[in-house]
Amino acid sequence: MLDNNLPRDKNGIRLDVRGNRDLIFNEWHRKNLLPSCYVTDVDFLEYRYSNGELILKAILEVKEWHVSEPKYVEDSTNFKAIQKLANIAKLPFFFVWYEKDNDFIKKFKIWDVFNEDKSEAKEMNPNEFKSFIEKL
Numbered sequence: 001m002l003d004n005n006l007p008r009d010k011n012g013i014r015l016d017v018r019g020n021r022d023l024i025f026n027e028w029h030r031k032n033l034l035p036s037c038y039v040t041d042v043d044f045l046e047y048r049y050s051n052g053e054l055i056l057k058a059i060l061e062v063k064e065w066h067v068s069e070p071k072y073v074e075d076s077t078n079f080k081a082i083q084k085l086a087n088i089a090k091l092p093f094f095f096v097w098y099e100k101d102n103d104f105i106k107k108f109k110i111w112d113v114f115n116e117d118k119s120e121a122k123e124m125n126p127n128e129f130k131s132f133i134e135k136l
Contacts, residue, residue, distance in 0.1 A: 040078045042085070046136055057136040058092040059085065065099035065109070074118060083113060092136075095121070096129075 029039050044060040061082055063072070073079055073095065086093035095111040095118075108129040111121035124132060 038077065038081075040081050042082055046133065048136075056089065056091055058094055059089070060094045060096050062096045062098065065097045065107075067097070087114070097121075 026039075029037070042059055043062045046057040046060060048055045048057055059082060061079065067073070079095075083093055092115075093113040095113055097109040099106045099108075105126055108124045108126070109121045110124060110129070110132065111118050
């Protein structure tokens with residue numbers, strides 16, 4: 001595990017010391033740049049350390065369960081930009097949906113974008129998803 005003196009929990013996970021998302025750049029970008037200048041964020045870049053070397057494992061785009069229409073998923077320019085990035089980086093690209101009950105995630109559905117049709121996305125319970133991510 002990397003030790004760079006940043007605040008971490010007992011599992012080594014970085015702590016959110018601010019408690020909110022920084023949207024200032026997003027707002028600045030929308031208000032100040034030409035409409036032809038686009039930006040997107042990558043939800044998750046999964047990586048590991050092996051013998052001190054940083055190893056990129058996969059890119060994940062994550063949405064709530066009900067967000068499934070093509071215009072919000074595979075037809076969106078956000079999706080296409082992240083797909084292109086994953087392809088150039090030679091990384092797997094997983095689209096992940098989650099269904100929640102209050103603050104608890106009940107289940108996941110994972111689409112391996114480069115290797116299967118969206119209709120073949122696999123449902124997983126939280127333990128299965130945990131194992132899936134840890135095995136990347």
